[in-house]
Amino acid sequence: QVQLVESGGGLVQAGGSLKLSCTASGFNLENYMIGWFRQIPGSEEREVVACISKIDDTFYYEDSGQDRFTISRDNVKNTIFLQMHNLRPEDTALWRCATDLNAPDRRCPIYGRSRWDYGTWGPGTQVTVSS
Numbered sequence: 001q002v003q004l005v006e007s008g009g010g011l012v013q014a015g016g017s018l019k020l021s022c023t024a025s026g027f028n029l030e031n032y033m034i035g036w037f038r039q040i041p042g043s044e045e046r047e048v049v050a051c052i053s054k055i056d057d058t059f060y061y062e063d064s065g066q067d068r069f070t071i072s073r074d075n076v077k078n079t080i081f082l083q084m085h086n087l088r089p090e091d092t093a094l095w096r097c098a099t100d101l102n103a104p105d106r107r108c109p110i111y112g113r114s115r116w117d118y119g120t121w122g123p124g125t126q127v128t129v130s131s
Helices: none
Strands: 003-007 010-013 018-025 034-039 046-052 058-060 069-074 079-084 093-099 125-130
Touching: 003 093, 018 034, 018 093, 018 125, 034 069, 034 079, 046 069, 046 079, 058 069, 079 093
Parallel strands: 010 125
Antiparallel strands: 003 018, 018 079, 034 046, 034 093, 046 058, 069 079, 093 125
């Protein structure tokens, strides 16, 4: 069964750090572009935060995103990570990873900004940042 599963979320104070994981089953993550999104609770709106291509191009979609986020992969574990620092209350969201199994050659940032660049989504992990 093809699926993505996120983990690592939790409750953290503003300024704190978390490391999220996105683990795949049924396919090899190393062959695909992967994106991390924030989804506001109760909404279908999703904002891309970071993207990594199969050749390890990385891109961060918010101003100074590279100062707060680091996206990386571990092919042995078939997992993509998102290390997050200096978390803010506005980072409170359901964090989801995604890929498109029909487009293995897509690369960030030419692709990856839009939710429509992705077709397979994990259920998400909740991150709550208190002020």
